[in-house]
Amino acid sequence: MESVPDWRAVRTDDGSWTLAHPEHGETCHSTSGAWQQALERYARPCRLRERAQAGARELRLLDIGTGLGLNLAAALSELDGTGCALIADTFERDASVREAMLELVSVHGALDPRAEPFHARVRAALERGGDRSIRTHFGDARALVPALEPTARYDAVFLDPFSPRREPDLWTGEFLAAIAARMAPGAWLSTYTVSKPVRRALAAAGLAVLDGPAVGRKRAGTLARSALDGGTRRAEPL
Ligand SMILES: C[S@@+](CC[C@H](N)C(=O)[O-])C[C@H]1O[C@@H](n2cnc3c(N)ncnc32)[C@H](O)[C@@H]1O
Structure with missing residues (x-):
């Protein structure tokens, strides 16, 4: 059996594991x-x-960097009780992160008790290689996203690679333009970085770019939105 690289479990300040x-x-x-x-x-x-509360019956999510599947669990939790279905396409190139997540859960019981009802559904999907709600794609997102079926469009994008400094691959103008091209009119993209080159690339791809909310110790992130009419528009100055 191949050995699993040594991802390290870290307990974060709200009690949840990563x-x-x-x-x-x-x-x-x-x-x-x-x-x-x-x-x-x-x-x-x-x-x-x-x-969902405004009447959407189904929302499509492009999830870049499946990792432990915690962001997917948060999406399910937000839709809980609304009657709106989540259809997520999630991309991960490193199979060992899933194994490390399963091991972490087997040792600690859950990544977080609040997340657990939703994360259990994500785990089941990841263990089965995907289901109708969570469609898993293993490999390099730079090749897989452009190869999605030509009509595929998303209402939301979670852009969560490692940092531009550590892993610049998924922050290139070319990849960000490929993502922007998949956003439905009025779709939102969120990411934690406030990197100016990343913001410039999102704006160059035709998205309106603005500050994301303060979260934990981080004063802002970045939000980007596609035009409501499906056209492109210049970013507001930040
Ligand atoms: C910050 S973690 C994502 C955490 C995840 N969103 C979650 O909720 O647990 C970044 C992930 O992106 C994956 N990744 C890095 N480069 C990638 C690439 N080129 N294609 C697909 N996945 C990639 C890494 O293996 C890692 O699991």
């Missing part, structure tokens, strides 16, 4: 709070619940 990368050591979530970040950086700013 993992640190075996080589560069960056954590998959903010150490201020993994569950807090999943909800407040990703699921809420992308207005999933708000749109």
Whole structure:
């Protein structure tokens, strides 16, 4: 049996667990709070619940960096009780992160008790290789996203790779333009970085770019929205 690289379990300040990368050591979530970040950086700013309450019956999510699946759990939690279905396409190139997450859960019982009802559904989907709600894609997102079926469009994008400094691959103008091209009119993208080159690339791809909310110890992130009429528009100055 192949050995699983040594992801390190890290307990974050809101009590929830995440993992640190075996080589560069960056954590998959903010150490201020993994569950807090999943909800407040990703699921809420992308207005999933708000749109479900406004009548959406199905919302499509592009999830870049499946990791432990905690952001997916936050999306399910926001839609809980609304009657709106989540259809997520989630991308991960490193199978060992899933194994490390399963091991972490077997040792600690859950990544977080608040997340557990939703994360249990995510785990089941990841263990089965995906289901109708959570469609898993293993490999390099730079090749897989452009290869999605040509008509595929998303209402929300969780852009959660490791940092531009550690892993620049998923922050290139080319990849960000490929993501922007997949956003439905009025779709929201959220990410934790405030990197100026990333913001410039999102704006160059035709998205309106604005500050994301303060979350934990981070004063802002970045939100980007596609035009409501499906056209492109210049970013507001930040
Ligand atoms: C910050 S973690 C994501 C955490 C995740 N969103 C969660 O909720 O647990 C970043 C993830 O992106 C994955 N990744 C990095 N480069 C990738 C690539 N080119 N294609 C697909 N996944 C990639 C890493 O293996 C890692 O699991």
